[in-house]
Amino acid sequence: MGRRFHRRAGVEPKELKKVSFYSHISPSRIHTYQCYIDRALELCPILEFEEDDFRLHELIAEAVSKDSLSELDFEIMRLQYIFADKRLREKCRHFWAERVTSSKKADFFPTPWSIISTMFSEYGRSACLHEQVCASPGRESTQQ
Numbered sequence: 001m002g003r004r005f006h007r008r009a010g011v012e013p014k015e016l017k018k019v020s021f022y023s024h025i026s027p028s029r030i031h032t033y034q035c036y037i038d039r040a041l042e043l044c045p046i047l048e049f050e051e052d053d054f055r056l057h058e059l060i061a062e063a064v065s066k067d068s069l070s071e072l073d074f075e076i077m078r079l080q081y082i083f084a085d086k087r088l089r090e091k092c093r094h095f096w097a098e099r100v101t102s103s104k105k106a107d108f109f110p111t112p113w114s115i116i117s118t119m120f121s122e123y124g125r126s127a128c129l130h131e132q133v134c135a136s137p138g139r140e141s142t143q144q
Contacts, residue, residue, distance in 0.1 A: 021112035022101040025073065031079060036063040036095035040078055041093065074110045084109035
């Protein structure tokens with residue numbers, strides 16, 4: 001069996017920690033991500049996502065269609081904010097996109113790689129089977 005490379009970064013999985021998850025985002029686009037992060041946080045207070053789920057999905061669709069932002073990058077940035085230290089994240093709220101894209105070391109929020117590995121871990125995959133929140137083998141994605 002051949003070596004498997006990470007499609008996004010073009011590196012072997014054990015080298016992923018050396019690659020910045022957001023390295024493909026140009027500095028000029030970070031402000032656009034920040035605008036949508038601000039709007040998402042205004043729409044959906046941290047623990048009230050179910051009530052505002054539809055509006056959040058509309059906002060993400062707008063970010064993708066109107067400003068050509070990556071849905072994955074936007075969601076990961078938002079999740080990093082949610083899982084960040086509550087006190088410290090408020091201090092960085094208005095420059096969150098810049099903060100997470102320029103972070104090179106352990107910080108007060110999880111790395112994109114740790115969020116992705118958790119989502120696709122055995123636990124994350126089993127949650128997807130029950131909640132249908134992401135695509136899994138043998139099931140269609142809920143996203144169009």
